[in-house]
Amino acid sequence: MAQSLQITAASADPALLDLPWHIALEDWPTSALAALPRGISRHIVRFARLSGRVIAVKEIGETVAFREYELLRQLRRLDVPSVVPLGVITGRHAQDGEPLEAALITEHLQFALPYRALFSQSLRPDTATRLIDALAVLLVRLHLAGFYWGDVSLSNTLFRRDAETFAAYLVDAETGDLHEKLTDGQRSYDLEIARVNIIGELMDLQAGEFLEDDTDAVAIGDALAVRYEELWRALTEVESFGFGDRWRVQARIDRLNDLGFDVDEIDITTDVDGTTVRIQPKVVDAGHHSRRLMRLTGLDVQENQARRLLNDLDEYRAATDRQREDEAFVAHDWLTEVFEPAVRAVPRDLRGKLEPAQVFHELLDHRWYLSQQQHRDVPMDETVASYLSTILPLRPDEQAILGGLPGDIRDETGAIPSVEDAAVKDAVAQD
Amino acid sequence: MATVTFDHATRIYPGTERPAVDSLDLHIEDGEFLVLVGPSGCGKSTSLRMLAGLEDVNSGNIFIGDRNVTDVQPKDRDIAMVFQNYALYPHMTVADNMGFALKIAGTPKAEIRTRVEEAAKILDLTQYLDRKPKALSGGQRQRVAMGRAIVRQPQVFLMDEPLSNLDAKLRVQTRTQIAGLQRRLGVTTVYVTHDQTEALTMGDRIAVLKDGLLQQVGTPREMYDRPANVFVAGFIGSPAMNIGTFPVLNGAANLGSTRVTLPREAITALSDDDKGHITVGFRPEDLDVVPAGTPDSIPVSVNIVEELGSDAFVYGSLTDDFGNAETIHSGAGDAQVIVRIDPRGVPAKGEKIAVKVRPNDLHLFHAGTGERF
Numbered sequence: 001m002a003q004s005l006q007i008t009a010a011s012a013d014p015a016l017l018d019l020p021w022h023i024a025l026e027d028w029p030t031s032a033l034a035a036l037p038r039g040i041s042r043h044i045v046r047f048a049r050l051s052g053r054v055i056a057v058k059e060i061g062e063t064v065a066f067r068e069y070e071l072l073r074q075l076r077r078l079d080v081p082s083v084v085p086l087g088v089i090t091g092r093h094a095q096d097g098e099p100l101e102a103a104l105i106t107e108h109l110q111f112a113l114p115y116r117a118l119f120s121q122s123l124r125p126d127t128a129t130r131l132i133d134a135l136a137v138l139l140v141r142l143h144l145a146g147f148y149w150g151d152v153s154l155s156n157t158l159f160r161r162d163a164e165t166f167a168a169y170l171v172d173a174e175t176g177d178l179h180e181k182l183t184d185g186q187r188s189y190d191l192e193i194a195r196v197n198i199i200g201e202l203m204d205l206q207a208g209e210f211l212e213d214d215t216d217a218v219a220i221g222d223a224l225a226v227r228y229e230e231l232w233r234a235l236t237e238v239e240s241f242g243f244g245d246r247w248r249v250q251a252r253i254d255r256l257n258d259l260g261f262d263v264d265e266i267d268i269t270t271d272v273d274g275t276t277v278r279i280q281p282k283v284v285d286a287g288h289h290s291r292r293l294m295r296l297t298g299l300d301v302q303e304n305q306a307r308r309l310l311n312d313l314d315e316y317r318a319a320t321d322r323q324r325e326d327e328a329f330v331a332h333d334w335l336t337e338v339f340e341p342a343v344r345a346v347p348r349d350l351r352g353k354l355e356p357a358q359v360f361h362e363l364l365d366h367r368w369y370l371s372q373q374q375h376r377d378v379p380m381d382e383t384v385a386s387y388l389s390t391i392l393p394l395r396p397d398e399q400a401i402l403g404g405l406p407g408d409i410r411d412e413t414g415a416i417p418s419v420e421d422a423a424v425k426d427a428v429a430q431d
Numbered sequence: 432m433a434t435v436t437f438d439h440a441t442r443i444y445p446g447t448e449r450p451a452v453d454s455l456d457l458h459i460e461d462g463e464f465l466v467l468v469g470p471s472g473c474g475k476s477t478s479l480r481m482l483a484g485l486e487d488v489n490s491g492n493i494f495i496g497d498r499n500v501t502d503v504q505p506k507d508r509d510i511a512m513v514f515q516n517y518a519l520y521p522h523m524t525v526a527d528n529m530g531f532a533l534k535i536a537g538t539p540k541a542e543i544r545t546r547v548e549e550a551a552k553i554l555d556l557t558q559y560l561d562r563k564p565k566a567l568s569g570g571q572r573q574r575v576a577m578g579r580a581i582v583r584q585p586q587v588f589l590m591d592e593p594l595s596n597l598d599a600k601l602r603v604q605t606r607t608q609i610a611g612l613q614r615r616l617g618v619t620t621v622y623v624t625h626d627q628t629e630a631l632t633m634g635d636r637i638a639v640l641k642d643g644l645l646q647q648v649g650t651p652r653e654m655y656d657r658p659a660n661v662f663v664a665g666f667i668g669s670p671a672m673n674i675g676t677f678p679v680l681n682g683a684a685n686l687g688s689t690r691v692t693l694p695r696e697a698i699t700a701l702s703d704d705d706k707g708h709i710t711v712g713f714r715p716e717d718l719d720v721v722p723a724g725t726p727d728s729i730p731v732s733v734n735i736v737e738e739l740g741s742d743a744f745v746y747g748s749l750t751d752d753f754g755n756a757e758t759i760h761s762g763a764g765d766a767q768v769i770v771r772i773d774p775r776g777v778p779a780k781g782e783k784i785a786v787k788v789r790p791n792d793l794h795l796f797h798a799g800t801g802e803r804f
Contacts, residue, residue, distance in 0.1 A: 042518045042596075061596050101598070148485075155518065180445050185484040189505040199535050200520060208522030218535055 008066070009087025009105075010073075015051045016105070021092050024100055025059045036108065040155040040201070041172070047108060054108035055086060056171075062090050062102040064174060069104055071173045078145045079285075081138060082170040083109055083158070109169055111355050111398050112158035115201070119211055128220050130165050132198075136227035137260075138168035139194060140235065141286050148186045150175030152194035154201045161354070161398075162302035163361045191228055195221040234259060238280040243270070249279055256281065260303045262288045296331035297339075301357035308361050309339070338380060345384045350392050352399035363387055433586040433619060435459040435482060439491035442477050451477045453643040454491060459636075462617040464610065466634035468624055469666070474643040475623045476591055482621060483589055484508050495586055511585040513593060519564035519572055526551070526560040529578040543582075550581040553615055573605055581616065588613070588620040594629065606633060627667050631655070639663050661801035664712045664794055670744055670769040674712045675759035676798050684709050686759075687749075689727045691788055697795050697804045704799030712794035715744055715761075715769040718786040728785040731768055736777045743774040750783060 005021055020032055025044045034054045036047040045058045060068070065088045072085035084107040092100035115131060135157055142149060149156075149170070156172035179186070202217035235256065241248050253263050265283035270276065285291075289306040293299055301309065316334045317323055342363055343356040354362070367383040437457040443450045452474040459465045467475040480486040482493055484505035492501045500508050519528050527534075529550060530543040538546075551557045554574040564572060580588060593609070594602045610633040613620050624630055630637045631651040638648040639662075647659040658664035664672050675686065682698055683690040691711060701709070721728050731747035749759060749766050761769045770786050778784050795804040 040518045040520065061598075064596055153518075183485065183487045185487065185505050189483070189485055192506045196532055196535060200531050203527070203531055203534070204520035204522045207520070207524075207527065210522075221535070 004091055005089065005093075006091045007087055007089055008069070012087060013051055016087070016089070019048060019050070019057075021089055021103070022095055022100070024094065025057060025103065034108075040153075040204070053110075056083070056106045056108050058104045058106075059101045060104060060174070062088075065090070065102040065104040068172075068174050071176055071178065072106065074178055075142075075145075075147065075170065075173065078147075079287075080141055080145050080147065080170065081167060082173070083107060106171070109158050109160065109171075111358075112160050112169065113166075113398065114158060115154040116205070116210070118159060119202070119205055128215070129223065131159060131168075132220060132224045133227055134159060134162075134166040134168035135194070135198075136224055136231055137286070138170065139191070139224075139228055140231045142170065143182050143187050143190070143232070144235070144284065146179045146181055148177045148179060148182055149173075149190050150177070150193065151197070152190055153197035155197075160302065161358050163304035163308045163358070165304045167302045167304075187232075191225055194228075195225050198224060231259065235261060235281060235284050238278055240276055240278045243275050243277055246277065249277075252279060252281070256284060257288045260288050260307075261286055262291065296328055297335045299335070299339075299357065301355075305357040305361055308364060309357065312338070312360075312364060342380055342384050345388060346392065347388070350388070352397045353392055353395045354398060359392070362391070366391060433496035434461050434494075435465075435587055435619060435621065436494040437478070437482070437491070438494065440478075440481055440488050440493055441490045442474075442481055442486050443489045450489075450643050452481065452640075455645055457638055457645060457648060459619060459621065462619055464613050464620045464622065464633060464635045466622045466624060466630040466637045467640060468627055468630040468637055469640035469646075471625060472642075473640040475625075475640050477643075478640070479589055479591055479621055479623045482587070483510060483512060509586045511580040511583055511588055513577060513580040513588050513590050519575055521564060524561050524563060525556060525567070525575055528564060528575055529582055532579060533582055546582045546584070547578070550578045553581070553612065554578050569601060570604060570608070573601075574608070577609075577612065586619065588618050590620065590622045592624055593622075594624075609633065628669055631667065637667075639666060641666075657803070658712075658794060659803050661710055661712070661796045664796070664803075668714060670715050671761055672712045672714050672794065673718075673759060673761040673768045674710060676708050676710045679707055679709050684711050686711070686729065689729055691727070691793065692790060693795065700804055702797065702799060705797050706799070708798035710796040710798050710801065711788075712796065713788045713792060714794075715771040717789050717792035718768075718770045719789060720770070720772055721785050721787045723783070723785045725785055725787060728787045729768070731770065731784050731786055733778050733780055733782045733784060734767075736772075736780065738774060738777065741774065743772050743777050745770040745772055745778065745784070747784070 007016055009016075020028055023029075025046050028046055028048070032048055034047040034049045036054065041058070043058050043060050045056060047054055047056055049055075069085045069088050072082055075082040076084065086105040086107055089103040089105065092102065094100055118127060118131065131154070135152075135154070138157065139149070139152060151172065151174070156170065158169045158171050159166040160169065199217045199221035202211060202215065202220060205211035206213055206215065206217065239248065239252060249266070249268065253266070256263050261284045263281050263284055265281070267278075267280045267282050269278045271278075287303055289310055290301060290303045293301065293306040293310055296313070299306075299309070313331055313334050316338060317327075317330050320330070322330050339360060343359055346356075346359060353359075363380070363383055366387045367378055367380065370378040370383060370386060436459070437455040440452060440455045441450050442452040455474075455478055457465075467478055469475050477486055481488055484500070484503060488501050492499055494500065495508060495510070520531075523531065526544075526547050530547045533543045533546065547560070548557070551560050554577060556571065556574055556578065559567060559571065564575065567575065590609070594605055597605060606629060622633060631654075634651060636648055636650055637654050639646040639654070641662050647654060647663045649657075654663060654667045658667060658672075661674060665674055677684040677686050679685070679693065679698065679701065682695075683692045693709065697709065701707070723730075730750045731745065732750045733745050733747050735746040737744040737746065746767065746769055749768060759766060759768060761767050768786075770784075772778075796802060797804065
């Protein structure tokens with residue numbers, strides 16, 4: 001019996017009904033699609049426009065679709081960076097009555113960059129390193145939350161610019177499982193899958209001549225394992241010291257804050273005679289700086305963007321000689337006098353280029369560059385004017401990358417953009 | 432290649448009291464295809480993951496060959512989880528897609544080529560080795576994924592519901608392919624599924640689990656012909672066995688107005704726990720349609736006739752003439768029986784037929800424990 005189309009969603013957008021669900025996803029007309037670059041997937045995935053946003057549609061079996069939908073919802077609740085699940089479509093039928101596979105719908109992450117767009121022939125070694133760092137942080141966060149991914153790969157991850165680094169988001173949870181606590185076996189196997197997948201994906205880019213042959217894919221994959229282990233140890237390792245060295249408790253907390261983590265709970269035990277203290281972080285939460293910035297200003301940004309903004313806030317405090325005042329008051333003034341005027345100055349038609357916090361990060365870089373060049377402290381309004389006329393217009397739109405190919409997106413993030421360089425590079429990229 | 436041994440292997444998840452896998456004892460022969468099957472939550476996947484090293488073993492041991500791998504890291508166990516990740520790389524040739532893991536491991540080029548060619552021959556992919564995955568059919572892509580595992584020449588293949596993502600048609604095709612391939616390769620394989628048809632058609636032996644406990648292990652034929660308990664009897668076989676629990680009076684099970692004479696051994700083996708009752712199972716093919724009014728026959732009202740060409744099955748309700756109707760159940764539900772009938776003389780929907788159990792084909796179980804007599 002033909003069953004009718006069903007949408008399962010927390011808050012279903014009626015516009016979903018307008019999509020051509022009676023057609024196999026592979027054959028959807030271009031008019032329904034948004035031309036976004038697709039990663040490597042074992043399933044058919046397409047991007048479509050829906051009420052002014054972009055959604056990703058994946059055709060999979062019904063039980064698997066519901067399972068992944070539920071898992072993604074749980075990951076959101078656990079505050080792990082992952083795509084937002086919108087719903088599951090079941091009961092699809094072609095016009096001739098043939099049943100079609102269920103579809104899982106997720107929201108496309110704005111300003112997200114697939115790795116294939118980031119790796120290009122002109123790959124700078126530190127771009128690879130930054131992507132790997134971001135993935136290591138994501139994997140550690142997932143493992144701390146008890147999530148076994150089962151298919152960690154660059155294809156199953158999206159990257160967003162985060163100041164001079166990247167932040168990684170999980171986009172495919174199909175093979176994953178949530179556990180109370182992961183075993184060492186699960187962690188190490190997940191990491192091994194990640195290593196092999198990443199190397200495979202890089203070798204594939206090399207085979208397609210999108211990546212130089214002399215890039216050492218194996219070394220990049222191995223680097224992930226090293227970064228992951230370092231971070232995992234820093235976050236979970238038991239540390240022992242003499243009773244007199246209790247300052248090391250605070251030092252450990254400071255170190256974790258530096259890594260971007262808050263310590264919500266720490267185990268401190270002493271041995272019977274009280275000469276040795278053992279500490280082990282029990283509950284750690286990523287987002288130390290972004291939470292602090294959120295508390296002070298209400299701005300919701302990535303971790304390293306927050307770090308950068310907080311530094312500027314500290315400079316503002318020093319420059320205005322307000323160190324003794326309540327930080328929250330100063331933060332409010334910084335927000336209204338410095339941050340908001342700067343990002344509001346971006347004309348509407350240029351707002352799809354970069355997220356506001358990333359624009360501000362680049363403004364800070366640009367101010368540094370101009371000040372160096374002119375041997376004076378260039379004020380923010382001048383910086384903004386210069387940046388808006390010489391740099392931002394040449395950037396590609398990253399809000400939703402359309403028809404992207406590897407190499408379209410500039411791969412440098414950390415470099416201080418210089419006018420000439422950026423102009424040349426982006427002119428090339430636009431060809 | 433190697434044997435696999437679970438020796439009192441137990442897994443208790445943190446924060447739970449009942450073991451997910453309870454003291455599992457299972458020996459898998461070298462080259463054997465063993466299927467772990469059972470309903471969801473029975474411990475089959477946990478058992479497989481214990482073998483893979485993904486779940487801790489809280490007590491007991493696991494051996495691959497003579498090697499105790501209980502505390503060995505997954506990647507050092509020399510096993511391959513097949514189909515776990517079968518996304519193929521679009522720019523690599525089929526050969527590179529199959530061999531890249533060896534390249535990562537630093538295997539010499541010539542050896543990679545030899546192993547890939549061998550695997551391709553077995554998988555019928557030789558002519559595609561230099562093509563890109565785009566040029567392959569769905570089934571061929573599956574085989575490339577299988578090839579990835581084969582070229583690594585692991586001791587054991589592990590497969591966890593590998594067909595669950597496929598549509599029904601591809602599932603049946605792939606099922607046959609995997610089973611055939613495993614026979615040709617002769618690699619010890621542990622395969623997890625919830626689908627008893629998959630288990631019966633693929634495994635050399637089947638291990639049925641329930642609530643973390645191994646119920647029975649044996650060949651598909653043994654499991655079908657001599658299920659060790661009521662659970663296995665109801666789980667293995669499609670359509671499922673008809674099962675009911677009845678009082679024993681005067682050497683016979685009393686099925687409403689019907690009597691089924693029981694063997695003397697069964698009568699003497701009744702225990703206090705059985706409280707004078709016996710559980711009787713009869714497969715749909717062990718019933719004969721008889722003229723209405725035949726002594727000891729069971730009246731059945733036909734709900735649906737499922738015609739499969741070579742076979743036909745009646746899904747029927749027990750009529751009011753039959754007392755204790757609610758005590759019988761089958762795959763179709765309570766107070767329902769399934770009867771295989773001659774496809775050349777099927778009754779109409781709504782018709783009443785009479786069926787009689789062939790006494791020699793009865794499966795008898797203790798009403799108390801559910802164990803087979």
